[in-house]
Amino acid sequence: MKNYLFLLLLVAVPLKAEIYNIGDLDLKAQHGKVVYLDFWASWCKPCRESFPWMNGLVKKYPAKDFTVITVNLDADSEAMHIFLDQMPANFDVYHDPSGQLAEQFQLEGMPTSYLISPTGEVVKRHIGFYTRDIERYEHEIEELL
Amino acid sequence: MQLKKKNIAGLLSVATCSLLAGQGQAADEWNVDSAILFYSETDRVDAVEPVISGKKDLGDDEILSMKLVFDALTGSSPNGAVPSTMVQTFTTPSGGGGGEGEDEEDEGEGGGSYTVAPNTTPLDPTFKDARAAFSMNWDKPVERDRRRNLGFNFSVEHDFTSLGVNGLWQYDSNQKNTSWSWGSNIELDSIKPIGGAPEPLSAMDAMNRGSDTETRTVLDLLFGVTQVIDRSSLLQLNFSLSQADGYMTDPYKIVSVVDSVSAEPVRYLYENRPDKRFRQSVFAKYKKMFTGKDIFTASYRYMTDDWGVDSNTYDLAYRFRLGGSYYLEPHLRYYQQSAADFYRYFLVDGQPVPGEVSADYRLGELDTTTTGIKFGRDIDGRQSWSIRLERYLQTGESSPPEAFGQLTQQDLYPDLEATIVQFNYSFVF
Amino acid sequence: MKTAIRWLLIAGLLAASGCSSLGVKPWERDLLAREDMLMNADALDLAYDEHIYFSKEASSGGQGFAGGGCGCN
Numbered sequence: 180m181k182n183y184l185f186l187l188l189l190v191a192v193p194l195k196a197e198i199y200n201i202g203d204l205d206l207k208a209q210h211g212k213v214v215y216l217d218f219w220a221s222w223c224k225p226c227r228e229s230f231p232w233m234n235g236l237v238k239k240y241p242a243k244d245f246t247v248i249t250v251n252l253d254a255d256s257e258a259m260h261i262f263l264d265q266m267p268a269n270f271d272v273y274h275d276p277s278g279q280l281a282e283q284f285q286l287e288g289m290p291t292s293y294l295i296s297p298t299g300e301v302v303k304r305h306i307g308f309y310t311r312d313i314e315r316y317e318h319e320i321e322e323l324l
Numbered sequence: 325m326q327l328k329k330k331n332i333a334g335l336l337s338v339a340t341c342s343l344l345a346g347q348g349q350a351a352d353e354w355n356v357d358s359a360i361l362f363y364s365e366t367d368r369v370d371a372v373e374p375v376i377s378g379k380k381d382l383g384d385d386e387i388l389s390m391k392l393v394f395d396a397l398t399g400s401s402p403n404g405a406v407p408s409t410m411v412q413t414f415t416t417p418s419g420g421g422g423g424e425g426e427d428e429e430d431e432g433e434g435g436g437s438y439t440v441a442p443n444t445t446p447l448d449p450t451f452k453d454a455r456a457a458f459s460m461n462w463d464k465p466v467e468r469d470r471r472r473n474l475g476f477n478f479s480v481e482h483d484f485t486s487l488g489v490n491g492l493w494q495y496d497s498n499q500k501n502t503s504w505s506w507g508s509n510i511e512l513d514s515i516k517p518i519g520g521a522p523e524p525l526s527a528m529d530a531m532n533r534g535s536d537t538e539t540r541t542v543l544d545l546l547f548g549v550t551q552v553i554d555r556s557s558l559l560q561l562n563f564s565l566s567q568a569d570g571y572m573t574d575p576y577k578i579v580s581v582v583d584s585v586s587a588e589p590v591r592y593l594y595e596n597r598p599d600k601r602f603r604q605s606v607f608a609k610y611k612k613m614f615t616g617k618d619i620f621t622a623s624y625r626y627m628t629d630d631w632g633v634d635s636n637t638y639d640l641a642y643r644f645r646l647g648g649s650y651y652l653e654p655h656l657r658y659y660q661q662s663a664a665d666f667y668r669y670f671l672v673d674g675q676p677v678p679g680e681v682s683a684d685y686r687l688g689e690l691d692t693t694t695t696g697i698k699f700g701r702d703i704d705g706r707q708s709w710s711i712r713l714e715r716y717l718q719t720g721e722s723s724p725p726e727a728f729g730q731l732t733q734q735d736l737y738p739d740l741e742a743t744i745v746q747f748n749y750s751f752v753f
Numbered sequence: 754m755k756t757a758i759r760w761l762l763i764a765g766l767l768a769a770s771g772c773s774s775l776g777v778k779p780w781e782r783d784l785l786a787r788e789d790m791l792m793n794a795d796a797l798d799l800a801y802d803e804h805i806y807f808s809k810e811a812s813s814g815g816q817g818f819a820g821g822g823c824g825c826n
Contacts, residue, residue: 718809
């Protein structure tokens with residue numbers, strides 16, 4: 180009975196962004212799924228524009244095959260929280276205030292997104308987000324699914 | 325009277341990377357800045373200038389911006405003549421001092437006149453004008469590391485019309501830590517002095533009017549580099565060239581010709597400026613943010629031209645961040661210029677008249693100091709307001725060595741003091 | 754004084770080109786992205802001042818382009 184109620188709750192409450200520490204990110208655990216890895220920050224305008232679309236991706240593609248993982252690079256976590264209050268996310272956010280993962284990936288611009296295949300291979304990198312390229316981004320994801 | 329601002333404003337309004345970065349504006353919204361400025365000189369000119377400007381993100385950082393400016397001036401302004409121990413009378417092509425509009429059918433006839441009391445700086449009380457100006461800019465990224473901006477501007481006054489187009493190209497390198505900008509601006513001006521342009525160096529009373537319309541073209545080239553120094557500071561260096569050709573004389577300004585013994589005015593001649601002007605300037609600007617989000621801004625400009633004017637402009641401001649999104653920003657500007665080669669306080673009767681001469685105080689050797697304070701609030705990413713108060717003081721050499729006779733007891737360069745009050749309100753619409 | 758300009762220009766170019774080591778990572782532009790840290794922040798004030806000083810002095814222009822910002826896209 181309790182499990183039943185718990186399940187109901189899960190369905191009733193809308194999915195909300197979980198904010199984790201960057202140290203908790205384990206990309207290997209995502210093997211078997213297509214991963215859209217996005218680096219963003221609250222002060223980045225194109226990042227703000229990409230959020231509704233990324234929320235849409237979570238709904239569009241089945242969760243067992245595809246996931247959106249984002250890394251937030253705000254040095255000020257308050258700025259990140261304010262942004263997420265105004266622009267709710269349906270995907271997980273890993274907070275990386277010192278930019279350690281960004282450094283590892285050698286990010287060249289903001290935002291940057293990586294399309295990772297189920298075998299963990301980086302298939303595509305996009306520097307910048309352009310609403311006019313949305314069709315192309317989705318096509319690239321669908322090719323992997 | 326030509327009031328228009330030199331239109332690098334079109335280039336100034338370029339936004340390289342989004343305006344309300346991170347918060348506030350989405351596509352489909354207009355970012356509106358509105359402001360009104362009140363300018364008042366002690367005993368001279370008063371002006372009111374409302375402005376409204378809007379920017380819209382057309383998507384993917386393509387930005388359209390527009391600006392509308394109105395300007396109304398009244399009051400009196402020095403006509404270039406020196407003071408005398410006696411009453412002086414000056415003619416004016418318009419219908420006398422005071423509120424009447426000029427009657428253009430009277431062109432060539434006497435028009436009006438005004439008198440000036442002894443031992444006072446002659447001021448023309450008919451100085452009054454209204455201006456409307458419109459400008460538009462289209463700013464678009466081309467590739468990840470390039471931006472292009474195209475703009476045009478138009479302004480109209482009673483006796484002056486101006487049309488300009490400008491273009492700006494920007495290239496980013498070093499992961500956008502360095503930005504290189506090239507810009508140019510072309511302007512066409514048409515001047516229709518009230519009563520026609522006077523014959524240069526002709527006597528004021530003779531009412532020798534030349535042509536109805538004069539023109540002028542200006543070409544500006546700018547080159548700049550902006551360099552990010554560290555997470556909280558950046559520096560900009562600009563170099564610019566400007567070539568103007570055509571009518572640059574002020575059709576309402578005169579030069580006194582004084583008696584070689586007493587130095588009392590004998591007659592007045594209309595001024596005449598060269599028909600070419602080439603200017604060069606270097607400019608540096610530095611901005612730094614301190615912990616607590618205070619911001620320090622400093623800039624310096626050196627300008628030199630072939631009229632003999634050299635100037636130095638120093639500007640400092642410090643924005644104190646107060647609690648609750650308020651700020652207080654004191655500001656200091658110091659400006660110093662040398663006189664134009666053809667600037668004269670007066671001419672002496674009997675001596676040859678130079679081909680080019682002007683007694684316009686704005687071409688003389690002068691020093692100005694502006695002190696101001698700005699108080700404002702950035703309410704959230706979408707609304708802000710501010711109040712700015714400034715005091716402007718301009719001084720020059722009141723007793724130049726060339727003064728003689730009665731001129732030694734006159735103030736040949738009275739101080740100019742002005743107060744500026746400005747209100748700003750910005751919002752998203 | 755023309756020499757002075759030339760030197761300033763050369764210094765500026767050297768500084769800018771030699772300073773490819775200066776700068777920040779793309780994700781470190783939070784402060785620079787602020788509106789009040791843009792080179793042409795308070796553009797209306799700058800425009801008003803330009804108009805006033807153009808009317809009262811013999812110099813004009815030569816100042817500010819936009820610059821700085823978040824460097825996004």
